[in-house]
Amino acid sequence: MRVFAVANQKGGVGKTTTTINLAAPLASAGRKILVLDLDPHGSLTSYLGYDPDFEEKSTYQLFQRSAPDPHSLIVSTRFTNLDLMAANSALATLDRQLGIKEGQGLTVVDALKKVSKDYAYVFIDCPPVLGVLMVNALAACERLVIPVQSEFLALKGLERMIRTLNMITQARGTTLPYLVVPTMYDRRIRVARESLEVLHDTYPYNLWNEVIPVDTLFREASSRGTPLTVLRPRSRGSIAYRRLLTYLLRLTYEEERKAAELQAAKQSGNKQVQS
Secondary structure: OEEEEEOOOOOOOOHHHHHHHHHHHHHHOOOOEEEEEOOOOOHHHHHOOOOOOOOOOOHHHHHHOOOOOHHHHOEEOOOOOEEEEOOOHHHHHHHHHHOOOOOHHHHHHHHHHHHOOOOOEEEEEOOOOOOHHHHHHHHHOOEEEEEEEOOHHHHHHHHHHHHHHHHHHHHHOOOOOEEEEEEOEOOOOHHHHHHHHHHHHHOOOOEOOOOOEOOOHHHHHHHHOOOHHHHOOOOHHHHHHHHHHHHHHHHHHHHHHHHHHHHHHHHHHHHHHHO
């Protein structure tokens, strides 16, 4: 099971849109997918037909320890192979409730271990603020996807996100790979072009070299509760997200291959020492 988190410490940059449009093509291809909504606003939950104000089966119960088996909190969606662990608006109270308690940063890690055999991929939609929810998402994921709207205010949110990432990396003791994804890009707008240049200059090794373009069909897809990659698979936005997904999977494959080669080299070295 591979776990991706989608996060940025600024709202309105396309986190939920990115989450659902990366997950949906994999589900359509026959892979079993779980999406986790850790945002108290519950945009992903609403997108998939559930009400975060009244949802009793939710990620909130994970932190309350009221559901020892996370399977009981997972609900199906109307899309084949795509399951959801929904958000509940009560998630907004967690920092106040759990801020001083130890061991809460691995709650999602522990839950995903129990469902790891059931899903090929997990995508976590994160809140736009640093707190126990984002800490859990960053602790659980193997790669972070950071959508960034092509404007200068969004770049400030990205700076905060990178500082948070560095802090979490120190706590993890391991590097967390991340990919910056320019979203809502309109090449006709000068500020958008200039923002993209800043991203290329500042994050040359962690920036996706393509963009998610402005596409009015994203709004139509959201209003229908259907991922654009499902509703209009040939639209500009759909094509861009499929290319992003292909890129992410290729990165994951290359990392797995390198890890396997390193492990094989270590085993070979140990055998030579023993002989």
